[in-house]
Amino acid sequence: MFIFLKPLFHNIFGYFKSFFQEIVNLIFPNLCLICDRELLTVEQHICSFCTMEIHMIYFDPSTRENPLDKLFWGRVNVHSTFALFNFEKGTHEQKILHQLKYGFKAQFGIQLGKWMGTDWLQKNQHLKIDAFIPVPIHPRKKFNRGYNQSEQLANGIASILKVPVDCNFIRKSKNTNSQTKKSIFHRRLNVENVFKLSNNWRQYKHIVIVDDVVTTGATLEAMISIINKRYPALEISIFVLAMAK
Numbered sequence: 060m061f062i063f064l065k066p067l068f069h070n071i072f073g074y075f076k077s078f079f080q081e082i083v084n085l086i087f088p089n090l091c092l093i094c095d096r097e098l099l100t101v102e103q104h105i106c107s108f109c110t111m112e113i114h115m116i117y118f119d120p121s122t123r124e125n126p127l128d129k130l131f132w133g134r135v136n137v138h139s140t141f142a143l144f145n146f147e148k149g150t151h152e153q154k155i156l157h158q159l160k161y162g163f164k165a166q167f168g169i170q171l172g173k174w175m176g177t178d179w180l181q182k183n184q185h186l187k188i189d190a191f192i193p194v195p196i197h198p199r200k201k202f203n204r205g206y207n208q209s210e211q212l213a214n215g216i217a218s219i220l221k222v223p224v225d226c227n228f229i230r231k232s233k234n235t236n237s238q239t240k241k242s243i244f245h246r247r248l249n250v251e252n253v254f255k256l257s258n259n260w261r262q263y264k265h266i267v268i269v270d271d272v273v274t275t276g277a278t279l280e281a282m283i284s285i286i287n288k289r290y291p292a293l294e295i296s297i298f299v300l301a302m303a304k
């Protein structure tokens with residue numbers, strides 16, 4: 060008897076579920092984070108029109124001389140680098156970074172990370188990675204924001220590449236002030252001695268540090284120099300969502 064009724068209940072439940080979803084969408088419409096246009100059910104966070112206007116970066120994987128590689132020349136040893144798009148003020152990319160960092164959009168970070176992972180995989184299928192290390196933020200900042208945006212990106216990338224994310228490898232011990240309005244010299248001073256490496260020896264050969272945006276590279280430089288000193292044989296690559304032009 061119940062076997063026959065099961066599809067009927069299933070249909071009724073499905074009907075109420077989509078009806079309820081419509082009501083929720085009416086009260087809280089799902090809008091594009093860039094242009095505020097209502098999203099189609101197949102779209103997530105950003106509409107197709109805005110997605111097409113994002114300035115994606117193409118780095119030739121056969122060369123180690125892309126602009127992000129060059130940023131670290133003479134500063135720290137970096138194995139390889141990857142950035143998904145360029146970042147300029149007043150562009151879609153700036154809105155994406157703002158929403159990721161301050162918009163309480165944890166799931167958006169995962170989606171962007173998946174996007175990074177998919178794009179990277181198309182170009183570099185043979186590089187062996189042992190772990191993704193998100194750039195840490197101070198626990199207080201993480202509490203206020205609800206998440207660490209670099210960790211969300213790393214989780215998204217890791218889900219595509221099937222590589223673990225290690226959030227304990229390096230921690231932030233000091234809550235530095237916002238970097239945005241500081242000069243290059245003061246940014247470097249600001250990030251020195253704020254990172255602490257975990258005491259557990261990890262058997263990694265190649266790690267990838269994940270960050271949301273790179274401007275001067277001071278934060279990444281500080282992190283990498285600490286890791287270089289402790290583990291000189293460890294290869295370190297960098298994945299960022301956006302690179303400032």
Ligand SMILES: [Zn+2]
Pocket residue numbers: 091092093094095096105106107108109110
């Ligand atoms: Zn849009």
